[in-house]
Amino acid sequence: xxxxxxxxxxxxxxxxxxxxxxxxxxxxxxxxxxxxxxxxxxxxxxxxxxxxxxxxxxxxxxxxxxxxxxxxxxxxxxxxxxxxxxxxxxxxxxxxxxxxxxxxxxxxxxxxxxxxxxxxxxxxxxxxxxxxxxxxxxxxxxxxxxxxxxxxxxxxxxxxxxxxxxxxxxxxxxxxxxxxxxxxxxxxxxxxxxxxxxxxxxxxxxxxxxxxxxxxxxxxxxxxxxxxxxxxxxxxxxxxxxxxxxxxxxxxxxxxxxxxxxxxxxxxxxxxxxxxxxxxxxxx
Numbered sequence: 001x002x003x004x005x006x007x008x009x010x011x012x013x014x015x016x017x018x019x020x021x022x023x024x025x026x027x028x029x030x031x032x033x034x035x036x037x038x039x040x041x042x043x044x045x046x047x048x049x050x051x052x053x054x055x056x057x058x059x060x061x062x063x064x065x066x067x068x069x070x071x072x073x074x075x076x077x078x079x080x081x082x083x084x085x086x087x088x089x090x091x092x093x094x095x096x097x098x099x100x101x102x103x104x105x106x107x108x109x110x111x112x113x114x115x116x117x118x119x120x121x122x123x124x125x126x127x128x129x130x131x132x133x134x135x136x137x138x139x140x141x142x143x144x145x146x147x148x149x150x151x152x153x154x155x156x157x158x159x160x161x162x163x164x165x166x167x168x169x170x171x172x173x174x175x176x177x178x179x180x181x182x183x184x185x186x187x188x189x190x191x192x193x194x195x196x197x198x199x200x201x202x203x204x205x206x207x208x209x210x211x212x213x214x215x216x217x218x219x220x221x222x223x224x225x226x227x228x229x230x231x232x233x234x235x236x237x238x239x240x241x242x243x244x245x246x247x248x249x250x251x252x253x254x255x256x257x258x259x260x261x262x263x264x265x266x267x268x269x270x271x272x273x274x275x276x277x278x279x280x281x282x283x284x
Contacts (some may be wrong), residue, residue, distance in 0.1 A: 013146070014064055021095035026063030028088050033061040035079050049078040066096055097154035105158045107235065113228035114161070115171040117210075117219045117263050119239070121178050122192065124155045125162075125170075126199055131192045132156065134184040167204040173219075173260075173267050176212045179280060186284055193281045200274050208267040209276050219263045226256055 014025050036046050036057075043061075047054040051074060059065035067075075069089045076085035095102070108114060108125075116123050122131065132152045136143065143151065161168065179196075182189040200207035210217065221240020228234040236256040237246045247253065268276060 014066055015099060018095065018099040021066075021099065022063065024091050024095045025066055028067070028092060029061045029063040031088065032075060032085065035075075035081060035085065036061070039079050041078075046075075046078065050074040067092060068096075069093070097150065097157060102154075105154075107227055108158055108161050109164070110229055111161075111168055111227040112230050113169045113171075113226070115224075115226040115260055117173040117224040117260060118178065119175060119219055119222045122174060122196070123172055125159055126172065126174075126196060127155060128188070128192050128195050129156060130184055130188045134188060162199065162202065162205075167202075169204055169206075170202075171206045171208075171264070173208045173210055173263050175210050176276075179209065179277065182284075190281060190284050193277055193284070196277055197274060197281070200270070200277070206270050207273055208264060208270055209273040210263065210267045211276075214266050217263055217266045219259065224256055224260050224263070226253070226260060 014022055016022065036043070041049070043057045044054050047057045050057075050071065052071065056065060056071075060067050060071070069086075069092075072089050072092070073086050075081075076083060079085060097105070114125075116125070121135065124132065127135070129152060132155050133148060136151050136155075137148050161170070174196075179193070183192070196207065199205055210219075222238065224236070224238045226234065226236045233248065234253050235246050235248055236253050237244065238256055238259065241255065241259075242252055247256075267273070
């Protein structure tokens with residue numbers, strides 16, 4: 001593998017608007033540079049030792065690039081740091097994803113109830129890696145391949161919500177049209193439908209399908225999201241309400257809960273929804 005390819009796969013650009021992320025990566029970069037210089041290695045020599053490009057070494061040391069775990073592990077070995085450089089990953093991994101995704105993941109990680117209606121896609125918590133990669137890669141203007149992989153990794157990291165103990169109550173309503181769209185081709189599509197069946201059978205998940213023969217419902221304006229927390233607080237957001245901004249206001253939350261409850265009532269029940277997805281999978 002060439003150095004150029006290694007550079008593309010070794011880390012992500014730092015978001016200048018992410019103050020905490022910038023501070024963490026700048027500190028890690030300075031520590032790496034000090035250790036390299038203390039070892040008597042020039043940047044070019046160090047790049048050869050770790051198997052990455054010299055340009056990447058300068059970017060990481062300058063706090064312009066978020067190193068991946070493999071980069072830190074190789075650096076630890078080259079600098080004979082006895083695990084001290086590898087240990088930097090504990091700080092780096094907290095800021096490796098975009099700020100907005102980290103904040104969303106943090107809220108989802110604390111929520112005891114999550115309810116989501118998606119109007120034209122499959123929710124990110126339910127997406128397979130290949131499905132997410134195709135959807136994110138289809139954005140216009142297009143993301144760089146590096147940014148696509150970062151966003152895919154961030155989306156998948158949020159799915160640890162399914163592994164939590166105690167398990168949160170999760171509710172999803174998806175549009176039939178989104179399930180019928182063969183995103184990524186037949187194989188990716190089938191894998192996505194299989195993933196929906198897997199998640200839909202979890203004891204703490206209610207997965208429903210809004211059939212296309214339902215002529216109108218209260219989610220026509222777009223996505224609705226509701227998160228409830230153990231202390232009784234909640235946050236919600238809807239594309240067609242309150243300028244699309246998150247809200248904590250009880251009156252506004254009641255409106256979103258009413259809309260979501262109406263959508264659930266009009267959608268297929270969970271058992272029929274899983275049967276529908278199984279039928280759709282059999283037709284692919």
